[in-house]
Amino acid sequence: MKVRLLAPLAPNLAKLVLCSALAGSAILSAQVYADDDTIRIGFISPRTGPLANFGKTDGFILDQARAALAEGMTIAGKHYQVEIIDRDSQSDPARSSQLTKELINQGIDLMLAVSTPEVINPAADASEAAGVPFISTVMPWEAWYFGRGAKPGEASPFDWTYHFGFGTDEIYRTYISQWSLIETNKKVGVMYPNDADGNAIRAVLAPRLEQAGYTVIDPGAYETGTSDFSSQIALFKKEDVEIINTFPIPPDFAAFWRQAAQQGLHRQVKIIQIAKTGLFPSDIEVLGSLGPKIASAAYWHKTFPYTSPLTGLNGEQLAKMWETKTGEQWTLQLGATLSLLDAGTEALKQSSDPKSRTAVRDAIANMNITTIGGPVDFTSGPVPNVASGPIIGSQWVKGTGKYKLDYVITENVTDPNVPVTHELLQYNKK
Incomplete structure (x- = not known):
């Protein structure tokens, strides 16, 4: 780093200026190095507002994910720390979009969003516009794909955004x-x-x-x-x-x-x-x-018979952990949110460079894994950028x-691996 002195300085003052400049250079270099060695994952869900039940367990799941990632990840021979930056959309589509843009400006490497079009679609649109890899789950994929402008029979208009889960x-x-x-x-x-x-x-x-x-x-x-x-x-x-x-x-x-x-x-x-x-x-x-x-x-x-590759927990273990810690009944969102974090971290692991947006995007596009929610396969459709689920x-x-x-x-036609545990009861029959 060059230090230009506009006028002669006393020897001691000159040394002070030079030392300060070198220190600043060292701090800048350290910051760049830290940035290069830290993977940042953005995460948005509805923790408050009319959709708050979808986000109620997300803090607990994020705690499990952060604990699993506490020692970081080694990818392609290089070790990285992992930071998950989570935000509450407050069930507001405009806020979801705004928060996504803020996270993108903070330099996230991967964006995740979960639960309902009001949260997911604005976050997906902001990520697509900025060229940031994005994965979401928990809404019908048609409302994600066609609801954001894709047309039946035409090529996908999306280069950066991906969604997995059930459809119509x-x-x-x-x-x-x-x-x-x-x-x-x-x-x-x-x-x-x-x-x-x-x-x-x-x-x-x-x-x-x-x-x-x-x-x-x-x-x-x-x-x-x-x-x-x-x-x-x-x-x-x-x-x-x-x-x-x-x-x-x-x-x-x-x-x-x-x-x-x-x-x-x-x-x-x-x-x-x-x-x-x-x-x-x-x-x-x-x-x-x-x-x-x-x-x-x-x-x-x-009772889904799958295990989280991120935490090593199966469904029964995850539900029991929640109930033991909170005293409240388990909900299906526990596994759904964890499956998103499973998919996101697996995409990073499978990329050639987790700090390259293109490499992470390509890893998502070629992903075929099993999460706590079951298989996630982006290589087989039903349309580009989508992996169907049960x-x-x-x-x-x-x-x-x-x-x-x-x-x-009561039935399991979309995933026979899930055990049926009860007959369907008629609502108006006592």
């Missing part, structure tokens, strides 16, 4: 398998909101249900935050629907199902199949006596042990 094909197969367990008139009342999830499901799932012989009764898209569902309930009663399928946020479903009970709809419903809400014990417990026998679909369950038929039933409710597996 898995949802369709699970629902058909689950609904066949109880005899119904095959009339399905659907409640699909005017959002990325609802619009993708309406466009893809509803036609397939009709092709399978179900009559879909659709009162039209409703706006998130709707407080009066009287018109939808009246239509479902008039059409004598025996199955209801809905993809709302938790407060909207609670309002709908309480009103449905007040107006007598619940007495004719044999299967109430919900998604996006009803995934967590608290979603069901707030409904009181209306909660048991609500059907769900699990993108992870503690979603398993499940149901909330009255608890037989410590907790008020048990979350049981």
Whole structure:
């Protein structure tokens, strides 16, 4: 480093200036060296706001991941420290985008986002624009892929962003398998909101249900935050629907199902199949006596027969750790979030250089691994940038042990390795 003196200095002062300059150079070099030796992973999820149940266990999972990475990773013969920088989207799409951009400006090497289009899509778009490798999970892949501008039959417009998990094909197969367990008139009342999830499901799932012989009764898209569902309930009663399928946020479903009970709809419903809400014990417990026998679909369950390559934990061990530490019931988000961290860290390990965005992106594109949530294979589609995953038929039933409710597996068509543990119970049958 050159030091230019604009005027002659006293000998001692000249030495001071020179030493200060050299010290600054050493600090700068040390900082650059530290940056080169530290992998930074950005992580965004909804820890607060209306989607907070999705993020409730994320702090615990991040603790497990940081403990597993405490000694760093050796990749291609070089050792790196690993830093995970996590942020709360507050369930706000604009904030998710803003936080992603801030993390990118801080020099992250890999971006991870989990749970719902409101969190994932804005983070994916910001990462794509900046050329930062990105992986996400826990939303229908169609809402991620087509919801961000991809077109059926055309080349993928995405170079940097990847998503794994269930899609409408898995949802369709699970629902058909689950609904066949109880005899119904095959009339399905659907409640699909005017959002990325609802619009993708309406466009893809509803036609397939009709092709399978179900009559879909659709009162039209409703706006998130709707407080009066009287018109939808009246239509479902008039059409004598025996199955209801809905993809709302938790407060909207609670309002709908309480009103449905007040107006007598619940007495004719044999299967109430919900998604996006009803995934967590608290979603069901707030409904009181209306909660048991609500059907769900699990993108992870503690009985999944897989192990985390990052932590070495299987599902039962992870669930027990959570319950022991918190005293609260395990949730499916434990394994879902850990599977994302499994995938992210494996991509870094498999890259030729974890500090090269291109190398990390290429490692993701060629990834075929098994996480605690099951296989993640980006080499086989169903479309570029996407790896499909299972979603398993499940149901909330009255608890037989410590907790008020048990979350049981009722069918396994999308992953036969997952054991079925309970028969599907008819909702309106005592």
